[in-house]
Amino acid sequence: MPLTQLTSIVTPLDRANVDTDVIMPKQYLKSISRFGYGDWAFEPWRYASAGDIDTPKAERTPLAECVFNQPRFANSEILLSRENFGCGSSREHAVWGIRDMGYRVIIAPSFGDIFYNNCLNNGLLPIRLCTEHVEQLFLRSQGNTVLSVSVDVSSCQLSVEGMPAMTFELAPSQQQRLLIGQDSIAQTLDEADAIRAFETQHKQRFPWCFGLGAQ
Amino acid sequence: MLSQTPQTLYDKLWQRHLVSAGSDGQDLIYIDRHIVHEVTSAQAFEGLRHANRRPWRSDSVLATPDHQVPTDNRSAGISGIIDPIARIQVTTLDDNCREFGITQFDINDKRQGIVHVVSPEQGATLPGMTLVCGDSHTSTHGAFATLAQGIGTSEVEHVLATQCLRQRKSKRMRIWVEGELATGVTAKDLILHIIAQVGSAGATGFAVEYAGPAIRALSMEGRMTLCNMSIEMGARCGMVAFDDTTADYLQGRPFAPTGELWQQAIDDWYSLQSDSDAVFDEEYRLDARSVAPQISWGTKPDQVIAINDVVPLAEHGNSAVQRQEWQRALAYMGLQGGESINNLSIDQVFIGSCTNGRIEDIRDVARMVEGHQVAPSVQRAMVVPGSGLVKAQAEAEGLDKIIRAAGFEWRDPGCSMCNAMNPDRLPSQARCASTSNRNFEGRQGDGGRTHLVSPAMAAAAAIAGFFVDIRDWPRLC
Numbered sequence: 039m040p041l042t043q044l045t046s047i048v049t050p051l052d053r054a055n056v057d058t059d060v061i062m063p064k065q066y067l068k069s070i071s072r073f074g075y076g077d078w079a080f081e082p083w084r085y086a087s088a089g090d091i092d093t094p095k096a097e098r099t100p101l102a103e104c105v106f107n108q109p110r111f112a113n114s115e116i117l118l119s120r121e122n123f124g125c126g127s128s129r130e131h132a133v134w135g136i137r138d139m140g141y142r143v144i145i146a147p148s149f150g151d152i153f154y155n156n157c158l159n160n161g162l163l164p165i166r167l168c169t170e171h172v173e174q175l176f177l178r179s180q181g182n183t184v185l186s187v188s189v190d191v192s193s194c195q196l197s198v199e200g201m202p203a204m205t206f207e208l209a210p211s212q213q214q215r216l217l218i219g220q221d222s223i224a225q226t227l228d229e230a231d232a233i234r235a236f237e238t239q240h241k242q243r244f245p246w247c248f249g250l251g252a253q
Numbered sequence: 254m255l256s257q258t259p260q261t262l263y264d265k266l267w268q269r270h271l272v273s274a275g276s277d278g279q280d281l282i283y284i285d286r287h288i289v290h291e292v293t294s295a296q297a298f299e300g301l302r303h304a305n306r307r308p309w310r311s312d313s314v315l316a317t318p319d320h321q322v323p324t325d326n327r328s329a330g331i332s333g334i335i336d337p338i339a340r341i342q343v344t345t346l347d348d349n350c351r352e353f354g355i356t357q358f359d360i361n362d363k364r365q366g367i368v369h370v371v372s373p374e375q376g377a378t379l380p381g382m383t384l385v386c387g388d389s390h391t392s393t394h395g396a397f398a399t400l401a402q403g404i405g406t407s408e409v410e411h412v413l414a415t416q417c418l419r420q421r422k423s424k425r426m427r428i429w430v431e432g433e434l435a436t437g438v439t440a441k442d443l444i445l446h447i448i449a450q451v452g453s454a455g456a457t458g459f460a461v462e463y464a465g466p467a468i469r470a471l472s473m474e475g476r477m478t479l480c481n482m483s484i485e486m487g488a489r490c491g492m493v494a495f496d497d498t499t500a501d502y503l504q505g506r507p508f509a510p511t512g513e514l515w516q517q518a519i520d521d522w523y524s525l526q527s528d529s530d531a532v533f534d535e536e537y538r539l540d541a542r543s544v545a546p547q548i549s550w551g552t553k554p555d556q557v558i559a560i561n562d563v564v565p566l567a568e569h570g571n572s573a574v575q576r577q578e579w580q581r582a583l584a585y586m587g588l589q590g591g592e593s594i595n596n597l598s599i600d601q602v603f604i605g606s607c608t609n610g611r612i613e614d615i616r617d618v619a620r621m622v623e624g625h626q627v628a629p630s631v632q633r634a635m636v637v638p639g640s641g642l643v644k645a646q647a648e649a650e651g652l653d654k655i656i657r658a659a660g661f662e663w664r665d666p667g668c669s670m671c672n673a674m675n676p677d678r679l680p681s682q683a684r685c686a687s688t689s690n691r692n693f694e695g696r697q698g699d700g701g702r703t704h705l706v707s708p709a710m711a712a713a714a715a716i717a718g719f720f721v722d723i724r725d726w727p728r729l730c
Contacts, residue, residue, distance in 0.1 A: 059693040064674045068339045070295035088699045122454035128389040130405035159407035210277040226415040236272045246510040246518045247285040249312040
């Protein structure tokens with residue numbers, strides 16, 4: 039699904055080093071689907087006890103203090119967090135969970151490398167913003183205030199009322215993919231001839247890199 | 254004239270595999286080896302089918318199930334997986350490998366095991382290769398002068414379909430280790446110490462090369478332990494240059510080249526070094542002699558201290574964010590700031606994982622526990638070999654008998670309690686001496702308290718019933 043621009047209230051998740059084990063606990067990784075992870079994301083912080091893949095939603099006890107359970111953030115599409123968000127395990131299920139909760143944008147000072155790519159491969163925009171700006175966004179979403187942020191993918195700008203516009207970095211090819219919702223495999227297969235040509239000379243130079251022939 | 258510019262090992266590996274340079278820095282690199290397990294592949298194969306695509310090169314792929322497999326009752330095969338949903342995931346891997354002509358060591362194969370143990374021991378991981386797997390600990394294979402990276406499931410599908418990965422080249426970091434590790438101090442202690450220095454995000458965006466006399470002195474098993482945990486400081490890959498140790502390990506492995514091809518390969522592999530005048534974007538230097546046995550106290554892999562140090566006080570954190578984080582970690586771990594971990598009682602011991610489930614690790618454990626008994630206060634102590642072949646080797650050496658006689662469970666190969674996807678789980682609030690790689694909240698079981706240590710430290714803790722400084726232990730490895 040393309041992402042061009044978005045205005046949404048922000049869910050402030052005030053934690054650093056949020057790892058993908060917490061975002062999507064182990065018991066949900068046995069699903070072989072790409073969808074349906076929304077109710078499981080952040081389980082240890084959202085619910086009173088751990089469930090499993092077949093636990094009915096009605097049997098879950100949501101923790102009122104968790105931001106994800108607060109009605110004022112119910113329609114939020116932008117998640118705000120601290121440094122090193124999405125560190126740890128490569129599990130893409132973490133991104134599927136955040137996406138299935140309805141988020142399209144995550145703002146943090148830094149991200150785990152694998153997680154960052156996983157986001158972009160699922161139409162979710164990870165925005166790296168300097169620590170000072172992130173701090174200001176947290177300050178503006180404290181207490182009962184609800185902060186609204188606008189994101190424009192084509193100009194790579196983020197705007198908040200009362201603050202100067204902020205620019206974020208995004209590789210042009212990744213920006214393009216977000217804007218048109220393009221399949222990255224199709225994009226690479228446009229270069230199939232170049233891949234084949236490379237492969238031929240690579241095999242001549244390093245024949246031992248090919249096959250599992252000795253079995 | 255590009256080749257005359259001094260290059261790091263990472264630069265050389267990158268250049269060898271560059272198919273095309275992207276105008277915005279997003280390059281296309283060719284992937285030689287793709288390792289696949291059950292948890293991160295089903296959706297990728299489904300994606301291929303959905304788009305009517307086939308794998309670009311099935312013979313580049315090696316598969317084995319490891320996360321969901323039980324570590325007992327393995328004679329029952331697939332029906333030994335109690336959870337029906339987990340069973341479907343493993344049979345889905347079987348079906349996908351059959352459909353696409355992929356070599357798999359299935360649950361019944363004696364070569365089955367943890368992907369990062371199996372591929373090197375088969376010689377499927379070779380120097381100079383690019384290697385990927387849908388698992389963050391793929392950095393392990395960098396021990397072979399390989400560019401090895403963990404990827405997500407969409408990228409697994411991308412590599413299956415195109416044999417390529419599109420990515421930005423990382424910055425280069427070198428970690429240079431002088432001197433020699435003291436007796437009783439292992440590669441695990443060294444990497445835990447390094448992570449504590451660099452920080453859990455300190456190497457994000459970097460490719461790390463470990464170098465220096467202390468690294469050269471490590472065995473391949475030790476180098477794999479080191480590279481394995483690169484991701485715990487944010488680096489997607491860690492690597493060690495090729496040398497005689499690498500060659501000796503690989504010669505005669507089932508998928509390694511033989512005869513004339515072996516000679517040709519060896520000649521090439523010796524070039525897999527950073528040039529002496531190569532420039533790194535960042536460099537750390539440390540002395541191995543200053544490294545004591547290490548132990549994690551918190552819930553992040555950089556929350557680590559020497560065994561003879563005390564747990565930090567939350568108020569000593571360097572920022573409000575860190576102070577809050579330390580406070581949460583101490584509460585979760587049931588610890589007080591200022592407390593010593595030496596002598597802290599434990600409930601369980603887990604020895605295994607892609608970090609420390611190799612034969613050398615099991616030899617260390619056997620040496621430590623021979624003639625001793627697991628303390629009665631320890632509810633459970635288990636040793637889980639990293640692969641069927643590691644298990645067989647240990648049994649051929651009689652190590653299983655020593656380990657069982659000491660009161661440990663001797664299990665079947667798999668990821669087991671490192672990530673607790675199979676039934677091996679840590680109960681809430683149970684304190685565990687673990688040789689695995691992550692101490693995240695709930696990683697080994699909801700509410701479980703993980704302390705990351707070396708195999709020798711875990712073995713000694715099992716016998717004592719509490720953490721000890723193994724430099725004071727009578728049987729040092």
